[in-house]
Amino acid sequence: MTFLAELAINGALVGLMYALAASGITLIYKSSGVVNLAQGGFVMAGAYLVWAFIARLGLGLIPGILAAAASMGALGWLTERLALRRMIGQPVIMILMLTFGLEVVLRGLVPGTLGADTKPMPIPISQAPVWLGDILINRTYILGGAVAIVMVALLALFFRTRAGIAMRAVSDDHLASWAVGIPVERTVALSWAVSGGVAAMTGVLWGAVQGVDWSLSLLLIKALSVAVLGGLDSLAGVVIAGFIVGVLESVISGYVDPFVGGGTREVVAAVVIFLTILVRPYGLFGREVIERV
Amino acid sequence: MFYRECGVRHTTYAADRALAVIPFERVMLGVLIAAAAAAPWLVPDLFLVSYLTPWLIWTAAILGLNLLMGWAGQIHLGYGAVMAVGAYSAVHLARAGAPFVLAVIGGGLAAAVVGSLFGLPAMRVRGLYLAMSTLALQGIVDWLLVQVPAISGGAQATLLVPRPDFLGLPLATDAARYWTALAFAVLVALFVANVRRTDVGRALIALREKDYAAAVIGINVFYYKALAFFVSSFIGGMSGAVLAFMYYRAVTPEQYGLHVSIMAVAMVIVGGLGSIIGSFLGAGFILLAPIWIEHGLRQLAAALSINISPSTLAHMPLVIYGALITGFLLLEPLGLAKLYDNVRNYLRVWPFGYTKK
Numbered sequence: 001m002t003f004l005a006e007l008a009i010n011g012a013l014v015g016l017m018y019a020l021a022a023s024g025i026t027l028i029y030k031s032s033g034v035v036n037l038a039q040g041g042f043v044m045a046g047a048y049l050v051w052a053f054i055a056r057l058g059l060g061l062i063p064g065i066l067a068a069a070a071s072m073g074a075l076g077w078l079t080e081r082l083a084l085r086r087m088i089g090q091p092v093i094m095i096l097m098l099t100f101g102l103e104v105v106l107r108g109l110v111p112g113t114l115g116a117d118t119k120p121m122p123i124p125i126s127q128a129p130v131w132l133g134d135i136l137i138n139r140t141y142i143l144g145g146a147v148a149i150v151m152v153a154l155l156a157l158f159f160r161t162r163a164g165i166a167m168r169a170v171s172d173d174h175l176a177s178w179a180v181g182i183p184v185e186r187t188v189a190l191s192w193a194v195s196g197g198v199a200a201m202t203g204v205l206w207g208a209v210q211g212v213d214w215s216l217s218l219l220l221i222k223a224l225s226v227a228v229l230g231g232l233d234s235l236a237g238v239v240i241a242g243f244i245v246g247v248l249e250s251v252i253s254g255y256v257d258p259f260v261g262g263g264t265r266e267v268v269a270a271v272v273i274f275l276t277i278l279v280r281p282y283g284l285f286g287r288e289v290i291e292r293v
Numbered sequence: 294m295f296y297r298e299c300g301v302r303h304t305t306y307a308a309d310r311a312l313a314v315i316p317f318e319r320v321m322l323g324v325l326i327a328a329a330a331a332a333p334w335l336v337p338d339l340f341l342v343s344y345l346t347p348w349l350i351w352t353a354a355i356l357g358l359n360l361l362m363g364w365a366g367q368i369h370l371g372y373g374a375v376m377a378v379g380a381y382s383a384v385h386l387a388r389a390g391a392p393f394v395l396a397v398i399g400g401g402l403a404a405a406v407v408g409s410l411f412g413l414p415a416m417r418v419r420g421l422y423l424a425m426s427t428l429a430l431q432g433i434v435d436w437l438l439v440q441v442p443a444i445s446g447g448a449q450a451t452l453l454v455p456r457p458d459f460l461g462l463p464l465a466t467d468a469a470r471y472w473t474a475l476a477f478a479v480l481v482a483l484f485v486a487n488v489r490r491t492d493v494g495r496a497l498i499a500l501r502e503k504d505y506a507a508a509v510i511g512i513n514v515f516y517y518k519a520l521a522f523f524v525s526s527f528i529g530g531m532s533g534a535v536l537a538f539m540y541y542r543a544v545t546p547e548q549y550g551l552h553v554s555i556m557a558v559a560m561v562i563v564g565g566l567g568s569i570i571g572s573f574l575g576a577g578f579i580l581l582a583p584i585w586i587e588h589g590l591r592q593l594a595a596a597l598s599i600n601i602s603p604s605t606l607a608h609m610p611l612v613i614y615g616a617l618i619t620g621f622l623l624l625e626p627l628g629l630a631k632l633y634d635n636v637r638n639y640l641r642v643w644p645f646g647y648t649k650k
Contacts, residue, residue: 035421087625093368094622097562101618108611116604128578164312189362221432229423237534263440270432274414 002134007254009137014144015246017209019220020148021202022226022238023155030171030233031191034084036097040220046072047121047212048110054122058122059118061123069200077194077237082188099222103217111214121207145203151196151201152239158194159235162207167191171233186266229276230284241284245272296641298317299623314488315641329475330434333468342467344581350536351576353481355560357528360485362558363567364494365521366501367415368424371431372529372557375411377432377549379404379530380537381444382456384544393457393464397534406525406528407434412522416515431554438606445546452544454537470539477535481528484622488524501561559614563621565630574629583614 021043028036036042049068051060059067079102087095130137158164169177170187177184206216226245230237245268253265282288303309313319329349333341342413358372383400412424438445446452457464457473464473488494496517499507508514537544556579564575588612594601612632625631 015318035425045445060551083619083623087626090622090626093362093424093558094626095557095560096368096421096424098622100616101559101622102556104615105612105619106610107617108613108615112608112612113606116608175493221428224425261478263436267433267436270429270436273429274426274433277418277422277429281422287597 001137002266003254004139004236004251006135006264007250009132009135010141012243012246012248013137013246014250015242015244016148016239017141017202017242018219018220018222018226018246019238019242020198020205021151022149022230022242023235024198024202025227026232026235027155027191027195027198029227031167031186032084032170034095035224035227035232036195037096037220037224038079038106038142039195039199039223040105040217041110042072042199043203043206043219043223043263044214044216045075045106045110045198045266046097046125046213047207047216048114048203050204050207051119051212052120055119064206065200068203069197072196072200072203073193073226074196076192076194077189079196080192084192085185085188102141103220107214107217116214117214118211121204123204123208123214127284140205140208146206147205148242151198152235153200153223155194162220163187163190176210180274190240195250220275221259222269225272225276228273229283231283231289234283234285237283245269248272296314296637298641309575310490312490324405324484326479330464330472331515332475333471338467339356341471345475345488346467346471347536347633348470348577349577350532350540350578351560351580352573353478353535354486354529354532355557355564355576356481357532357571358527358557359561359567359569360488360497360524361521361527362561364489364501365518367518367521368420369427369525370424370554370558371411371427371434373549373551373553374431374434375404375526376528376536376553376557377438377546378407379533380549381438381452382545384442384452387455387538388452389458393459393538397531397538400534401527401531404533405527408526408529409519409523409541411526415518415522428551435550437544445544450545451548452493454542454544457538464539474535474539477531479548481532482569482573483580484528493517493520506508529572548612560617562626563617563628566613568630570633571628571630571632572635577627579614579617582617583610586613594620628640 021039024039025036028034046068049071049119050065053067054061054064058249059066083098084095086099125140125143128139130139130142159168166177166182166187167190169182170178170184174184177187202219203212203216206219210216222245226238226241228239228241229245230239249265249268252268256264276283296315297317301315313322328335332345336345348435354372354376358369361367361369379400379415381400383396384405386399387393404549408564411427411430415423423641442450459473461532466469488497496507496512499510499512500514500517503516504514507517517610537548541548560575560579562575563578564573590609590613591606621628
């Protein structure tokens with residue numbers, strides 16, 4: 001029982017951190033209907049930037065993270081401005097492949113210039129675990145889960161500001177938004193910028209968990225499974241789906257790994273994506289799109 | 294100029310629907326195939342083994358994917374997994390004693406069965422969701438390959454491929470391997486070119502444009518979607534098997550991972566959706582351009598005596614490859630086939646450029 005609780009609690013905290021990664025995908029999908037397959041690359045680039053700002057340039061912890069978030073925001077904005085905006089009206093596969101091309105570029109460029117070996121994220125968190133009765137919890141996960149909740153809450157608040165309301169309108173209908181004077185292009189670009197900033201924050205957390213190297217970009221599949229299960233365009237869905245995926249992954253790998261020789265953790269996210277799309281494509285909380293000829 | 298249609302007239306439907314209507318194209322095709330057949334005497338061995346052979350096999354694979362993506366309009370981000378199933382099944386068949394041709398066909402059939410599973414979500418969703426579900430299935434197949442020792446022999450294992458023969462004739466030399474690849478690619482190209490002219494091809498194209506609309510005019514959407522996935526996976530599985538027999542000569546799970554699926558889609562898009570010559574050009578471009586560009590950059594850096602760290606150099610092919618994908622999508626979304634078409638259309642009406650075709 002303790003074992004199950006331990007797996008579930010740690011899994012839930014990890015799931016919250018997945019949710020933060022997924023919220024970047026959700027933000028962009030909400031505003032423009034594009035699924036950004038480069039989100040994993042963005043997270044990796046964000047983590048590298050935080051490391052570079054703090055360890056290489058000697059900025060403090062908070063200024064370093066803020067500088068990285070700002071740079072990633074600029075990168076997100078530039079991506080939309082220079083690449084995605086030219087692809088409006090192209091088939092879905094073209095846009096998906098464009099974002100995947102970006103992912104490949106980032107995966108080569110960032111470790112290529114900043115060094116491919118795994119680096120420790122320069123954040124002072126003690127490695128000692130937290131004991132909750134008999135249950136052992138990873139301290140980094142607690143911090144990560146807390147930060148993830150705060151970030152998602154901030155995003156939810158952001159949707160109540162003027163720019164956020166404009167973004168909701170844009171997610172509803174581009175044409176109607178233009179008609180009432182909302183600058184649709186600028187709003188979409190803003191969503192990319194915010195998503196870049198979120199990616200930097202995700203990079204800090206995951207960099208602290210597993211170190212900074214290219215493998216951070218593999219977070220894409222987990223983030224995608226959370227976003228799909230949550231419904232792609234729902235922030236509440238992302239948090240709940242994050243819980244579900246995190247707990248499932250942790251519990252299933254905890255109980256099944258001894259029988260199959262490990263590695264179950266890697267496949268749970270993929271199975272979640274497949275089953276969600278087969279059974280309920282619009283996810284738990286997503287909007288069901290009615291298609292007409 | 295060369296592509297003159299002057300004097301080309303058709304008196305039968307069969308002539309009108311021939312594969313190559315313009316005489317120059319027929320001649321060019323003949324010359325190209327003759328040159329390809331004579332390549333073992335024309336080009337150095339290294340070039341033959343490491344560039345031409347994989348190029349031809351990849352062309353066949355991409356034709357299969359293009360049938361699905363370009364003609365039937367279904368997105369597939371798990372083609373690498375389909376090729377893996379074909380390769381592993383064929384190799385296991387061959388190790389059990391099946392002759393080469395039967396092993397390849399068996400591999401294709403196994404891949405077609407698994408590939409139809411990839412098509413399952415296509416019955417309900419399409420576009421974005423289909424892309425993500427095929428991506429997920431790629432992950433699941435990858436995982437199964439590594440985790441089930443009966444298939445791959447374990448994560449680090451390499452399965453050696455038995456020496457292939459064709460009707461008792463051993464395919465041991467580099468030239469023989471190359472010719473096998475060439476014959477395979479030509480067969481697949483002929484098949485796909487002919488599918489386009491049949492009712493099945495028309496049905497697939499209707500499906501691509503809008504599946505609901507296709508259903509309204511009486512096309513059985515389920516049947517044709519399943520057929521497209523089955524046939525394309527069959528070709529993909531055979532290509533994976535031929536790749537294993539004629540190029541790698543051993544199979545490991547990483548040879549057919551997610552990055553291979555992405556590469557395959559990149560080849561289709563860079564080549565041009567729904568184009569046969571595009572599949573050929575796209576496969577060659579994505580396979581060879583990063584190697585040559587990297588080589589050129591290294592020489593440039595050496596000539597200008599710029600010091601580049603080994604880590605940067607090691608990551609350069611990845612950057613070039615990604616930049617090629619993004620660059621092509623932004624600048625020429627219709628791919629290399631469109632560039633070829635531009636030249637062809639220009640020459641067809643030359644010197645009367647204003648009679649736009």
